[in-house]
Amino acid sequence: MMPIGSIYIPAFAVGAAVGFLMHRSGFCLVCPFRNFFLFRDALPARNLLLAVVSSMVLFEAARRLGLLPFYPFPMLGFPSVSHLIGGGVFGVGMVLAGGCAVGVLYRMGAGNLVAGTAFLGLLAGSAAYAEIHPAWSVVKERWTLSHGWSTIPQGLGIDPGLVVLAVAVPSVALFLRWRAAGSWTRRGTLPRGYVPMWAAAIGLSVLGTAIYVLSGMPIGITTSCAKMAGWVESVFAPGHFATLDYFRSVPLNVASRAGGILRGGPAPVSDALAAIQLPLVAGVVLGSALSAVLLSEFRVYRGVPPPQLAAGFAGGILMGLASRMGSGCNVWHLLGGVPILAAPSLLFAAGLLPGAWAGTLLLRKIIT
Amino acid sequence: MTTTPGRTVELDLRGHVCPASLLLSLKNMNAMREELSSGRVALRILTANRESVPTITDAARTMGYAVTVEHTEAHYVLLVESAGEEGIR
Numbered sequence: 023m024m025p026i027g028s029i030y031i032p033a034f035a036v037g038a039a040v041g042f043l044m045h046r047s048g049f050c051l052v053c054p055f056r057n058f059f060l061f062r063d064a065l066p067a068r069n070l071l072l073a074v075v076s077s078m079v080l081f082e083a084a085r086r087l088g089l090l091p092f093y094p095f096p097m098l099g100f101p102s103v104s105h106l107i108g109g110g111v112f113g114v115g116m117v118l119a120g121g122c123a124v125g126v127l128y129r130m131g132a133g134n135l136v137a138g139t140a141f142l143g144l145l146a147g148s149a150a151y152a153e154i155h156p157a158w159s160v161v162k163e164r165w166t167l168s169h170g171w172s173t174i175p176q177g178l179g180i181d182p183g184l185v186v187l188a189v190a191v192p193s194v195a196l197f198l199r200w201r202a203a204g205s206w207t208r209r210g211t212l213p214r215g216y217v218p219m220w221a222a223a224i225g226l227s228v229l230g231t232a233i234y235v236l237s238g239m240p241i242g243i244t245t246s247c248a249k250m251a252g253w254v255e256s257v258f259a260p261g262h263f264a265t266l267d268y269f270r271s272v273p274l275n276v277a278s279r280a281g282g283i284l285r286g287g288p289a290p291v292s293d294a295l296a297a298i299q300l301p302l303v304a305g306v307v308l309g310s311a312l313s314a315v316l317l318s319e320f321r322v323y324r325g326v327p328p329p330q331l332a333a334g335f336a337g338g339i340l341m342g343l344a345s346r347m348g349s350g351c352n353v354w355h356l357l358g359g360v361p362i363l364a365a366p367s368l369l370f371a372a373g374l375l376p377g378a379w380a381g382t383l384l385l386r387k388i389i390t
Numbered sequence: 391m392t393t394t395p396g397r398t399v400e401l402d403l404r405g406h407v408c409p410a411s412l413l414l415s416l417k418n419m420n421a422m423r424e425e426l427s428s429g430r431v432a433l434r435i436l437t438a439n440r441e442s443v444p445t446i447t448d449a450a451r452t453m454g455y456a457v458t459v460e461h462t463e464a465h466y467v468l469l470v471e472s473a474g475e476e477g478i479r
Contacts, residue, residue: 053408053409056409057409060413061409061412063445119407120407120408120409120410129408134438136407208445209448210443210447210448210449210451211443213440213443213444214461216440318463319440320464321404321438321463323438325405326405326406333407385407389406390413390414390417
């Protein structure tokens with residue numbers, strides 16, 4: 023693990039590569055759910071599964087090589103019904119916003135106005151969560167399913183490698199079968215500079231592993247959105263800001279193996295979470311912008327129907343709220359927690375399904 | 391949506407939320423199926439959504455239309471039109 027003061031540039035580089043890859047491939051973490059519900063298009067879901075399984079294998083390899091500073095990673099917490107509810111609300115929000123937290127960033131980087139409004143919604147939702155934090159903390163604690171373990175292998179008392187093997191082997195067989203059937207290829211005319219989704223899926227798992235090894239945590243961005251919301255609130259409503267317990271919480275507080283304490287939270291101050299997540303966020307936006315500029319595709323179109331802008335903002339609010347309720351956004355859970363079979367992340371993923379389905383019904387009405 | 395008399399219906403979806411480009415393209419292709427199939431009308435779709443280019447072209451070809459794609463300025467122009475007798479499934 024790198025000293026936290028040196029993480030800025032690598033985190034920015036990882037974020038930029040993520041933004042570039044996502045823009046080129048169209049890989050996002052909403053499509054696997056929404057496109058299946060809307061069009062029965064299973065290609066994005068196959069690619070999500072590929073990203074999860076390859077992250078699982080890479081995380082486990084890194085763990086066995088002693089490269090992971092923490093296992094499980096910090097801020098995962100114990101499984102609670104709050105993760106399921108958070109996933110459900112996030113699922114509605116990400117479909118309405120036309121992209122999850124990372125999807126919104128990369129689309130915003132390429133000039134999409136709806137994504138820009140969704141990002142503002144993300145900040146507003148994070149600020150809204152601060153208002154309900156004390157009550158939600160009680161709910162979360164009361165509905166915690168176990169205080170003894172976070173991951174399925176921990177719960178079963180078995181080596182994580184065995185579980186990874188049990189998931190990875192049949193998955194690889196399935197992937198090869200899909201390959202033989204030509205199911206990895208997007209049909210139709212491809213856009214310029216297209217990167218196949220499967221390559222982006224593998225690339226994202228490599229980048230996710232890199233950030234886990236370097237910073238001790240997988241890709242996550244929504245605490246930095248809470249920090250930005252907190253900063254805005256501290257400037258424009260300092261009196262009210264001072265009353266909010268949420269911005270005084272410190273969810274990251276662990277001793278690192280390299281020595282020293284890693285501390286961080288939603289407060290708008292410079293801490294370990296700011297050092298890791300803010301460069302990631304900036305990297306995703308600028309990486310995508312670079313990709314769009316290189317393809318001559320960067321342009322802000324203003325003629326977007328107002329209902330879509332409103333849906334984007336509302337979706338952003340729901341995502342901001344839900345990422346705090348469910349202790350992380352979908353990229354944190356799907357490409358961080360699910361690969362180590364973390365029960366909170368599996369619950370969040372389970373919640374995403376009905377949420378995305380409900381969001382799809384709403385979005386169809388808004389668009390058509 | 392604007393119509394050039396007799397020939398081309400233009401659908402400007404630039405900047406729309408994902409997946410509006412595909413949803414609205416499908417909706418319009420279905421609504422104009424008879425005119426498109428007969429060749430009386432062509433549908434010109436403008437989209438800045440990269441992900442929609444393969445999905446719209448694939449859907450249109452599956453429905454039996456011919457599609458050409460052009461990258462112009464910062465967006466894509468997809469021209470959907472009749473593929474002739476053999477194209478209709």
